Amino acid sequence: MAASGKLSTFRLPPLPSIREIIKLFRLQAAKQLSQNFLLDLRLTDKIVRKAGNLTDAYVYEVGPGPGGITRSILNASVAELLVVEKDTRFIPGLQMLSDAAPGKLRIVHGDVLTFKVEKAFPESLKRPWEDDPPNVHIIGNLPFSVSTPLIIKWLESMSCRDGPFVYGRTQMTLTFQKEVAERLAATTGSKQRSRLSVMAQYLCNVRHIFTIPGRAFVPKPEVDVGVVHFTPLIHPKIQQPFKLVEKVVQNVFQFRRKYCHRGLGMLFPEAQRLESTGRLLELADVDPTLRPRQLSIPQFKSLCDVYRRMCDEDPHLFAYNFREELKQRKSEKKEEDNESHRL
16 A cells, blocks of 8 residues: 555656756846746745645646746645736746656646636635635745736735635745844734734734745845745635725825824825824724834724725715825916916
């Protein structure tokens, strides 16, 4: 029995190294796409181990590039690996991996920001949200230029339970610039606490698992890289629409060094700003002299709940944008100045 168990474990046959693949296909990291290749298979193996048990799992890898993490995922005995790569230069190298792992690797030439992963895997994998996470995982060494917009997009999908989260509480293991990784996992009161901390942590259990030194990448980035693991929560800590939470959190953190009442005031038109901000803070029971990084998620929950009630009372409030009001006032002043010059 032990022998047959060993035979069932898939391992890739001997292949050219990632460095040799890069030379063979004359691949160069595109600076404009903020690409950095991870060549050390010990590190790619570590990323995959930290994703959890991938035996018979369905994995969606974003931005595989020359295929370093791809190899480590295939060696983890997955049922199927789907890779989505935007850069056509990497497709031949990935095809070589596909030929070495028949029926295991599916390659899609496309953009992770628009790819519809909700139809990529079998319906049978879907699990109720309240159950354990499904046997579907997202793993990726993301180009720095897309990492933040992509995680915000996926957090919104998580709140709506669509995209990769139609299967249930799909887990993600992703790389970010170390600074971004630290922000995602930052606790209340820490210097790294930011909009990203709150948006990620109200929906997920977020862990900054380990840091990879920049020298491990080719070309070497100016920063180190953090590996972050996300597990969606059964019950989000704020039970309001994603766009509403995002608006409140963004407004608070746009003046991160000021007291929180400064940013919250920008949720309201100038004519009612003082009164409405005071009412919001009073009803939410939040100290107006706290700095944004000092606000806990329960306090953000109170602010979002009260703001939602205020929006229900005034149907035009949610659509209000203080920058548009400022722009309009500047335009009106310019017209007045022009008029006075004509006179």
